[in-house]
Amino acid sequence: MLVKVFVTPRKGILDPQGRAVEQSLKSLGFGGVGAVRVGRYITLELDAPSVEQARAAARRMCEQLLANPNIEDYSFEVEPPEAGPR
């Protein structure tokens, strides 16, 4: 299955990258841009017998490795093989 993990800086935590990108977008002339946050997007293939088991594994991966619980939030999606790629 395809697992997609989205890791974002937790609300309230300073996100210097997001700020730099926001400023840069503004100076490039993009109006009306705000609240830019820069996180990570991790994709992986997982051999799992069921979507439920894949979801459970993905959650553990996020908690143990993919996200830093001190400063980041995560979410993920699991796509069974028949679904096409994004």
Next chain:
Amino acid sequence: MLVKVFVTPRKGILDPQGRAVEQSLKSLGFGGVGAVRVGRYITLELDAPSVEQARAAARRMCEQLLANPNIEDYSFEVEPPEAGPR
């Protein structure tokens, strides 16, 4: 509107982060993991009169700044305000 941008290392381009994450996941005992890629997940608020215009702006942001067209692919989603958060 909420814009979500997904940037991934292009296939065929070295992704040392992805490789390291894959190895770490394996050594943590996660079986059946493969094809790990680490990219960026950027979210932003955009004031735009329509979803179409927001999409056009998002595309330009990706091409000009958010992704490096030499080595990265991007995709994005635009959520009009009434849609709930992911």
Next chain:
Amino acid sequence: MTATKTAETPVALAGEPAVGLEQARAHGLSEDEYRAVERWLGRTPTFTELGVFSVMWSEHCSYKSSRRHLRMLPNKGPRVVGGAGENAGALEVGDGWVAVFKIESHNHPSFVEPYQGAATGVGGILRDIFTMGARPVASMDSLKFGAFDHPRTRHLLGGVVGGIGGYGNCVGVPTVAGEVMFDAAFNGNILVNAFCLGLARRDELQSARAQGPGNPVMYVGSATGRDGIHGASLLASAEFDASSEAKRPTVQVGDPFTEKLLIEACLEAMRSGAIVAIQDMGAAGLTSSSSEMAARGGLGIELDLDRIPLREAGLTPYEILLSESQERMLLVAQRGREAELAAIFARWDLHAVVVGKITEDQRWRVRWRGALVADIPAGALADQAPVYDRPAREPSKAPPRISSRPATAPAPPPAEALRRLLDSPNVGSKRWVYRQYDSMVQSNTMAGPGGDAAVLRIKGTHRGLALKVDSNPRACALDPYVGAAACVVEAARNVACAGARPIGLTNCLNYGNPERPEIMWQFIRGVEGIRDAALALETPVVSGNVSFYNETEGRAIPPTPTIAMLGVLEDAGRRVTQFFKRPGDAIILLRTAAPALAASEYAALFGCGAGALAALDLKRERALIEGLVAAADLGLIGSAHDVAEGGLAVALAECCFNPDGVLGAEIDGMPGGSGAEVFFGEGASAVVLSAAAGELEKLRGLFGGIEFSVIGRVAGEPRLRVAKVIDEDVRELMQIHEQAIVRRLAANG
């Protein structure tokens, strides 16, 4: 108008908790402290005021347990400039230059979140230096982790080293030296001490003393968020336990890019002459910087919180005042020159805003949405915190010797012991660590990490500066006095081995809970040890930092004073390195006392019988240092290397590891026999020199009263031979040394 103002009292805000003793206790204040707050105010504090007092009177900010003892430390000398009460001390280093330096702990934040904790530790100490008007030119770090195989060590090591590099590399200040130790005694409480050295022209030194009522107060740097509210200060002012997790504040995230802009912009703004006083917003952020600047000048300050740049909406006055957001500075400007300053900051894409003004009346007043929310005598916050003379008692039973086991298995033969020692992460190469640090930026690094002391040149002069940081918790655990004095001496000796004269030091005192008499005793003995050694070496203590409550679940770390020493080379071209240079040179051992196995790495690996630390004779230590400085100055020595972890045998091997081409050593015999303490003992001050045979007599004359033995000669063939006991291939030894940390990290990824 004035009349109504004085009559005004601060208001409680909607939704704020009621204030009373219980609330004060929840803020970490004792009953006596809370009563003192009431007396200072003549009324019940508002919730905001309570928060402010609790942070300013915390151990971390007020030094309430340590202050009276720190007065023991000598801080005068012909080179000492300016001073007391400023953020860091300064020393004249010649040709009109002054060196500003300080070391600070970031232990607790680094344990919670290693990358950001260590990164923000570097950021904080940098601001302490450039706020003085000095350009930061070098950093060092002193790190203590738990046992290498402890489950958390790898994660903490990677995070801390990554954070120090991530921040230091991005601000363009080279990290030129440091130390790393692994010991189970730090399993539950690591130490991360960060040092920064800055240079300024003497007349460029900047004050943190407010002047001129009516002068505007300006805020520069990052916007204020909820970061670390009650963070650094409270976390570092209480023991660490499971409930600390729940109290965990919003983790501070460092933004080194903004710090770099701040460095450049502040130094440029200072040169304009429009800045009266400036201070970084460190622990207790806006509150400490504003009240301290006012109190130093005997003045008051008024802040308007509505003008403070905020990162998110909805912050309360309490949160704004206690936020420990990073990369912020507060300054007092000359009235009428605000626009000029704002323009300088704007050039660096930084926003400088007026947030208040200096007043005559010595009060610290804060307004928010039109209402007065705090009105406190500035001095009550900044320097009238309670001072304690806490009970101190020597523990009745001998302290457990840390990481030292009784000798059970028979000790390995010397050659085998040498290999095992070189493979210990405490003795082995720290390249894995320092290779992650930019040690070259600014083009001053003549000797970077990998040797004894680092050496920097001062551009435009012939001078050089040598610096080194040292600590020895194992020795301090056995004898907190001798251990601390020995750290001072060791740091000085390292600097002298580079050929530099030690001129002053800074210290970071890492101890357990000061409310326990035996910890307080360790602390006082440590300060006494530093005092005596600093007096004997005439190296004034120009700055420092105290970190108490280094305990987890009631187990304190061993006492760990960390000493950073600065030395001056009149001619940087005369600097000496630790590596043997020429085959045929004589190898000389200098020693002030017989070495001992107590507290040694050998004892940690193989155990040893009971025993005391090696004797420490400060007069002889001074003579050794004087001799080294003179010998370097006369150009008599080819190399000089301090004998430290692993003892003489390890030191000899390290002298052979010349990166420009390995050499060997032919040692005829070890003076004092062939016992393990001779080969691997530590503690005694010992130095391995190499020199041309023709210089030996001149050299001997420089070291009167000190053991001076010619023990062998440098060999072209890369073998280390010691009498009939050791005969090893130097390249193999070097490989073991090089891989000590790397191979452990590679093992089970």
Next chain:
Amino acid sequence: MKWGVVRFPGSLDDADALWALGQVMGQEARALWHKDEDLAGVQCVVLPGGFSYGDYLRCGAIARFSPIMKSVVRFANDGGLVIGICNGFQILCEAHLLPGALTRNRSLSFICERVNVRVENAATPFTCAARQGEVLRLPIKHGEGLYVAPAGELRAMEERGQVLLRYTDAAGRERDDANPNGSTRAIAGVANETFNVFGLMPHPEHAVEAALGGEDGRKIFRSIIMSVERTSAAKPGATSGGTSAGRSSSSSV
């Protein structure tokens, strides 16, 4: 000759480049501010090392939009000499003045150490003071120096001789353990097709004084000086970066 060193917010080795060129090598070197568009008549533009804009998002991604970069691109397209060191290399790639891109080191950690690089093409304005195949000892200090480019592009670059420096051991042999960051084909420095723009991860400005550990970096700067002198000798009156500088690669060394 006249050098300009661009100062972006977050540039770090700009002062080092000015020191190396001005104080050590006696050149006329000046700082160029990122908000200006005027290149002040310099004959070679240096984009220095550092972390421009914090290197947030991607290294060099934001710096390329600085006002001065418009002028630098124009200058380069007119044949002017541009050298990007470390972060400067990253900026040149982001600005499409050089092919490829630089990504995280294979170890994922920052590396500061001296390495060996072999001169792969000594017939360029940036390498003509070195011998073909000569091994230079230069420091690197970066977290993102792993060079990548699409395979087809790489092949073409190699054929045209655009790879100017490659990581090797001290004897000039390519070895995996002599490739510090895992760069594709051990690439340490590349030029554009017209050989007037050069990017490299090693820092020549940190290798110009024996007292600080080595002088091999001088060869890079001396190459540029030689080729500019040669061009102005050939074309008296030429002031700014001569348009023919890029062609001087054909001249013998």
